[in-house]
Amino acid sequence: MTLLADLLAQRTKTQLSKLSIRSGVSPERLAEMAQGSDATLSELRRLAPALGVLFEELLPTNQSESPAELLFRRSIGPGAKLPVSASRLARKMTSSLSLTSSTSTHVGPHWKTAFLPPEDSVGSAETNAAIFRTLFYGNDQLSPITTLPSVASERMGVLIYVLNSSDIDGASAFVDNSAFAFVSTRFSGRMLFTLAHELGHLVAHHGNESFALIDEDIESTPDGQDRDKEAYANAFASALLMPRQSVGITLKTVRRLAKSDSDQLGDTEINLLSRIYGVSFWAAARRCEDLELIPRGGAYALHTKLVELHGSAEQRADELGLPPRPEIRFPKVPWPLLQAAVANVRAGEMSVGKAASALGISIADLYSANAPTKH
Amino acid sequence: MNIIYDSGSLINLANGHVLHAIFNSSHHNAFIGPLVYDECVSIAPELKELLDSGELSLLADASLTPTEFSDLLQRHGLGVGETECIAFLSRTDFVVSCDDAAARKVLMSLYGADRVTGTLGLLILAVGKHEISLEAAFASYQQMRAAGGYLPALSLEGFTALLS
Numbered sequence: 032m033t034l035l036a037d038l039l040a041q042r043t044k045t046q047l048s049k050l051s052i053r054s055g056v057s058p059e060r061l062a063e064m065a066q067g068s069d070a071t072l073s074e075l076r077r078l079a080p081a082l083g084v085l086f087e088e089l090l091p092t093n094q095s096e097s098p099a100e101l102l103f104r105r106s107i108g109p110g111a112k113l114p115v116s117a118s119r120l121a122r123k124m125t126s127s128l129s130l131t132s133s134t135s136t137h138v139g140p141h142w143k144t145a146f147l148p149p150e151d152s153v154g155s156a157e158t159n160a161a162i163f164r165t166l167f168y169g170n171d172q173l174s175p176i177t178t179l180p181s182v183a184s185e186r187m188g189v190l191i192y193v194l195n196s197s198d199i200d201g202a203s204a205f206v207d208n209s210a211f212a213f214v215s216t217r218f219s220g221r222m223l224f225t226l227a228h229e230l231g232h233l234v235a236h237h238g239n240e241s242f243a244l245i246d247e248d249i250e251s252t253p254d255g256q257d258r259d260k261e262a263y264a265n266a267f268a269s270a271l272l273m274p275r276q277s278v279g280i281t282l283k284t285v286r287r288l289a290k291s292d293s294d295q296l297g298d299t300e301i302n303l304l305s306r307i308y309g310v311s312f313w314a315a316a317r318r319c320e321d322l323e324l325i326p327r328g329g330a331y332a333l334h335t336k337l338v339e340l341h342g343s344a345e346q347r348a349d350e351l352g353l354p355p356r357p358e359i360r361f362p363k364v365p366w367p368l369l370q371a372a373v374a375n376v377r378a379g380e381m382s383v384g385k386a387a388s389a390l391g392i393s394i395a396d397l398y399s400a401n402a403p404t405k406h
Numbered sequence: 407m408n409i410i411y412d413s414g415s416l417i418n419l420a421n422g423h424v425l426h427a428i429f430n431s432s433h434h435n436a437f438i439g440p441l442v443y444d445e446c447v448s449i450a451p452e453l454k455e456l457l458d459s460g461e462l463s464l465l466a467d468a469s470l471t472p473t474e475f476s477d478l479l480q481r482h483g484l485g486v487g488e489t490e491c492i493a494f495l496s497r498t499d500f501v502v503s504c505d506d507a508a509a510r511k512v513l514m515s516l517y518g519a520d521r522v523t524g525t526l527g528l529l530i531l532a533v534g535k536h537e538i539s540l541e542a543a544f545a546s547y548q549q550m551r552a553a554g555g556y557l558p559a560l561s562l563e564g565f566t567a568l569l570s
Contacts, residue, residue: 070472071468072468072470072471072472073440073467075472076441076467080444086444089472090475092476376506377556382483382484382485382506382509383413384445384486384487384509385484393445393447394417394485395448398417398421399554400554401556402552402553403554
């Protein structure tokens with residue numbers, strides 16, 4: 032099945048109707064294409080932006096699966112269906128590596144041996160989160176780290192891509208000594224936690240062999256062999272974004288300011304934690320469970336109650352007049368790759384159209400990156 | 407002369423504020439393919455205006471099949487707009503205006519140097535026909551470079567030397 036047929040087949044009738052309006056391709060033709068009928072070049076051109084993919088991704092190809100795609104397939108086990116986004120991620124990884132291959136003197140991440148192997152899920156996750164803050168945040172073990180996207184990109188050298196994918200939350204991979212983290216566009220608090228989760232997978236990976244992991248829904252607990260890996264990555268993300276000691280100090284301060292003697296933690300305090308640390312209410316509440324500040328199951332109960340009474344935890348936070356969320360900025364493209372692309376185009380090693388496509392940016396963006404003020 | 411434009415060339419001409427001057431030049435008719443048009447999002451309003459006024463014409467891609475296009479894309483390793491130029495050149499006797507070094511190399515090897523020009527070539531041609539002054543053309547070239555155009559670094563003397 033082609034990517035186009037896959038993308039169309041996963042859409043509901045209403046979504047296809049909206050797609051028809053956005054693309055100018057009739058619903059009848061969309062239905063035919065979903066069944067595998069060939070599209071014309073003009074149809075592909077109109078459908079690509081409406082589907083949020085690159086035109087060239089929709090073209091027929093005789094190429095067999097790329098090594099990166101095979102890594103994703105290996106990670107899900109035999110028989111399981113690979114999410115539609117996996118082949119797109121694999122293509123991005125292959126394109127990224129093609130950009131760096133001629134210019135890179137890359138010898139692999141300097142941090143690779145700095146972390147403990149994840150022998151004990153929660154314990155080593157807490158330790159590795161502290162090591163992460165020591166390495167990349169000047170040993171600041173307390174402050175919120177809403178700058179994580181830029182720090183992971185610039186100081187760790189992780190190639191971070193923001194995706195327009197509905198079928199996965201994120202993914203991570205280590206290929207040819209390059210570390211990749213993919214984060215799907217969601218609410219900013221969830222994206223920050225997803226990035227920290229993917230970094231958890233990366234720091235837990237020891238050895239030089241390549242790996243690739245897809246996280247379809249990081250808030251659910253998978254079965255089988257992935258259970259420990261996912262539990263570890265979630266524990267790492269929680270400890271990194273909301274360090275135990277920091278949460279304790281914050282709550283003490285909040286209670287002092289509110290002149291509260293109560294040891295009870297309610298939705299207001301958790302909502303405040305979520306705003307301070309830039310994570311979702313759900314992530315903050317789960318962290319409170321892990322720190323035994325609320326009973327097991329409390330996160331689910333509180334979250335359900337807020338949705339029932341207020342529509343969402345965010346709505347409740349706004350009604351309470353809590354401070355706004357910190358802005359979390361994800362780089363549009365990995366900075367080292369942008370530099371490599373400019374160098375390749377200047378040297379005539381790669382065309383500007385090919386380089387722009389590899390990065391998923393416009394040709395005008397690649398021109399701006401070449402402007403004298405940028406180098 | 408019929409000239410089909412690649413994205414980079416159009417963006418350079420727009421950044422140098424000479425789109426109208428070049429397109430209204432007596433020596434050529436300007437064409438653009440649909441994929442190149444889509445690539446030029448940053449100058450879409452200018453292109454729309456040029457298409458509406460008839461100074462630029464949009465080519466139809468109905469005769470290109472996705473399989474043929476995909477083959478060209480994989481064979482030459484260029485971007486989609488550059489590949490579209492290759493496809494149109496194979497069906498016409500047009501000349502292509504392309505500023506990208508890697509794409510020019512492929513285009514010249516396929517169709518010969520006579521069918522490949524670029525922004526600098528068009529500026530020089532317009533100067534030679536007294537449609538733009540040398541000073542205005544050089545100022546325009548400098549604006550293109552300042553905006554990030556992938557063009558060779560030339561002094562005024564070097565630029566002038568292209569006229570000969």
